[in-house]
Amino acid sequence: MKSLHPFYTDNNLVYKAELTGVWMDHDSNTWVISRHMKKTGLFKDDTPDQAYTIIFTDQKGSSKFMAHLFTIEKQLYLDFYPDEDEGHTDLGNFHFIPAHTLAQVSLKGNSIEIRWYNEEWLVNLFNQNRIRIAHERVPYDADDHNPDNYQVILTAPTTELQKFILKYGHDPEAFKQDKNHSDYTFVLSKKASH
Amino acid sequence: MKILVSNRLLQHLLFWVVAFYVLLHIFTTSAGEMLKIDAWYTAIFILALVPGIYLNLLILIPRFLSKRRYLTYGILLAIMMTATAGFNIFMFSVLIDYILPGYYFISYYNFYDLMKFVVSLTGITTLLKMSKGWFLLMDTQNRLALIEKEHTESKLLALKSQLNPHFLFNSLSGIYSMVLKQSPDTPRVVLRLSDFLRYILYEANTETVSLSGEMAAMHDYVELQRLRAGPAADITFNVSGNPEGRFIAPLLLLPMIENSFKHGIKGAVGPTYAYFQFVIEENDFSAIVTNNKGVSDEPENIKFQGIGLQNLRQRLEMLYPGNYTLVVSETETSFTVNLKVPLYGKITMSGH
Numbered sequence: 122m123k124s125l126h127p128f129y130t131d132n133n134l135v136y137k138a139e140l141t142g143v144w145m146d147h148d149s150n151t152w153v154i155s156r157h158m159k160k161t162g163l164f165k166d167d168t169p170d171q172a173y174t175i176i177f178t179d180q181k182g183s184s185k186f187m188a189h190l191f192t193i194e195k196q197l198y199l200d201f202y203p204d205e206d207e208g209h210t211d212l213g214n215f216h217f218i219p220a221h222t223l224a225q226v227s228l229k230g231n232s233i234e235i236r237w238y239n240e241e242w243l244v245n246l247f248n249q250n251r252i253r254i255a256h257e258r259v260p261y262d263a264d265d266h267n268p269d270n271y272q273v274i275l276t277a278p279t280t281e282l283q284k285f286i287l288k289y290g291h292d293p294e295a296f297k298q299d300k301n302h303s304d305y306t307f308v309l310s311k312k313a314s315h
Numbered sequence: 316m317k318i319l320v321s322n323r324l325l326q327h328l329l330f331w332v333v334a335f336y337v338l339l340h341i342f343t344t345s346a347g348e349m350l351k352i353d354a355w356y357t358a359i360f361i362l363a364l365v366p367g368i369y370l371n372l373l374i375l376i377p378r379f380l381s382k383r384r385y386l387t388y389g390i391l392l393a394i395m396m397t398a399t400a401g402f403n404i405f406m407f408s409v410l411i412d413y414i415l416p417g418y419y420f421i422s423y424y425n426f427y428d429l430m431k432f433v434v435s436l437t438g439i440t441t442l443l444k445m446s447k448g449w450f451l452l453m454d455t456q457n458r459l460a461l462i463e464k465e466h467t468e469s470k471l472l473a474l475k476s477q478l479n480p481h482f483l484f485n486s487l488s489g490i491y492s493m494v495l496k497q498s499p500d501t502p503r504v505v506l507r508l509s510d511f512l513r514y515i516l517y518e519a520n521t522e523t524v525s526l527s528g529e530m531a532a533m534h535d536y537v538e539l540q541r542l543r544a545g546p547a548a549d550i551t552f553n554v555s556g557n558p559e560g561r562f563i564a565p566l567l568l569l570p571m572i573e574n575s576f577k578h579g580i581k582g583a584v585g586p587t588y589a590y591f592q593f594v595i596e597e598n599d600f601s602a603i604v605t606n607n608k609g610v611s612d613e614p615e616n617i618k619f620q621g622i623g624l625q626n627l628r629q630r631l632e633m634l635y636p637g638n639y640t641l642v643v644s645e646t647e648t649s650f651t652v653n654l655k656v657p658l659y660g661k662i663t664m665s666g667h
Contacts, residue, residue, distance in 0.1 A: 250350055251352065251417060251418045251419060252352065252418070252419035253352045253355075253356050253418075253419065253420055253423075254419075254421075255344040280425075281423055284421040285421055288408070
C-alpha cells in the first residue's frame with residue numbers, strides 16, 4: 122500500500138541500534154541497514170538522523186530506501202521511502218513520485234520479522250466500499266484502463282493514516298503473518314553487525 | 316409550496332437533505348467520484364450532530380434565548396456544542412464499529428475542526444428558527460389587525476341589525492296586532508324584543524360572547540320572526556348539549572338565520588319551513604339551518620344571499636383560520652347551511 126504522506130510523525134519516531142547490520146532473508150537477498158546520516162551542508166560533517174538507510178540487494182540489482190522506525194501503541198512499524206537518487210536518470214527522477222509503504226516490525230534477537238501491509242485486503246475493502254480514507258486510483262500500466270486493475274494510492278494526511286493504524290493495526294488481516302514467507306512477510310537473519 | 320410553508324416536518328426534512336448534499340460534497344474522499352462509503356459517513360456524521368442541534372432548537376432557544384437569558388443560553392450553548400463535537404469523535408472512534416461492523420471509519424476531524432461544523436450548523440439552524448419566528452410574528456400581527464377589523468365590522472353589523480328598520484317595523488307591527496287582539500303573549504314578545512335589542516346593543520360588542528347568551532338571543536330573534544311568518548310556517552329551534560361556560564364569536568349565526576327568513580320563509584308560496592338545529596359538543600359547535608327555497612321575484616335577493624354567506628365565510632376565515640367548516644347544500648326545494656366551529660373556554664379570540 123502506497124501513501125503520498127508518511128505514516129510517522131516526529132513525535133513517534135524511535136531509533137533502535139540493534140536494527141542496523143547486514144541481514145539476509147529467506148530468499149538469500151541481502152538487507153544492509155545503517156543509520157541514516159543527515160546532510161547538513163557542503164563543509165560540515167553529516168549528522169546522525171532518526172532514520173535508517175536500507176540497501177536491498179537481490180538477483181536483479183539493488184534498491185536504496187530511507188526508513189523510519191516508529192511506534193504506535195507499543196507496536197513497531199517501518200515506513201519505507203525510496204531514495205530517488207538511485208536507479209534513475211535526472212529525467213527519470215523528474216517523472217518519479219516516491220511513495221511511502223508500511224510494514225510491521227518485530228525484533229527477535231538476531232532476527233527481524235517484517236510484515237508488509239496486506240495490500241490485497243485493503244484494495245478489496247476499497248472495492249467493496251467498506252473503508253473510508255482519502256485515496257486515488259491510478260492504473261499500474263498507462264495502457265490498462267480496467268479499473269479492477271488500478272492501484273490504490275493513499276492521499277490521506279499523516280494524522281488520518283496514524284488514526285487508521287491505531288484503530289485497525291491489530292486487525293489480523295491488515296499485517297498478515299505468513300508462515301510460508303510469502304510476499305507479505307520477510308524474516309531476516311543477522312549476518313554481521315554494521 | 317404552501318405545504319412546505321405549513322408542514323414543519325417537511326421543512327426539517329428539506330433542511331437535512333440540503334445539509335446532507337452539501338456535506339457529502341465536502342466529505343468526498345476520492346476526487347471526482349462520490350462513493351457509497353462517503354454517503355454512509357455523511358449520514359452518520361449528521362446523525363451525530365442532530366441531538367445537539369435539536370437540543371438547541373427545542374430547549375435552549377425557547378427556554379433561554381427567547382426569554383432573553385443570554386448568559387445562561389451562551390453557557391449552555393457552549394456546553395452543548397462541545398458535547399456534540401465530542402460525541403462526533405466518540406461516534407467515529409468507538410460506536411461506528413457497532414453500528415456498521417465490517418466497515419472501516421476513523422474520526423477524521425479533530426475537535427477544533429468539528430467545532431467549526433457544529434458552530435456553522437447551530438448558527439444556521441438558530442437563524443432559521445429566529446427568522447421563522449419573525450415571520451410568525453408578522454403573521455400574528457396581520458391576523459390581529461384582521462381580527463380588530465372584523466371586530467369593528469361585527470360592531471357595525473350589530474348596529475345594522477339594531478337599526479334594521481324592517482325588522483323593527485315588522486316586530487312592532489306584530490306586537491301591535493297582538494295588543495289589538497289582547498293576546499296574553501304580548502308581554503313575553505315585548506320582553507323578547509327588549510332582550511334581543513339589549514344583546515345587540517350592549518353584549519355583542521366583545522370579541523367573544525357566552526354561547527348561552529348567543530343562543531338565547533338567536534332564539535329571541537327566531538321567535539320574533541315567527542310572529543311575522545305566521546302560524547302556517549313550520550319553524551323549529553333545537554339546541555342539544557350544554558352551552559354553559561363555552562364561548563363563541565358574536566353574531567356568527569345571525570346571517571344564517573336571517574337568510575332563512577329573508578330568502579326562505581318570506582319568498583315561499585306553498586308550505587314553508589325553517590329548522591334550526593344546534594349541537595354543542597366537547598370541543599365543537601355545529602349549526603344546521605335548513606329552510607325551503609323561496610320563489611323570489613327579486614333576483615337581487617339571491618345575489619345578496621350569496622354575499623351574506625360570503626361575508627360569513629370571510630369572518631370565519633379571520634376568526635378560525637383553517638379550523639372551521641361551512642358547507643352550503645341545496646336541492647330543488649330546500650337550502651341547508653352547515654357550520655362547525657371550535658369552542659373555547661373564557662379567553663379572547665386573539666389569545667387562543
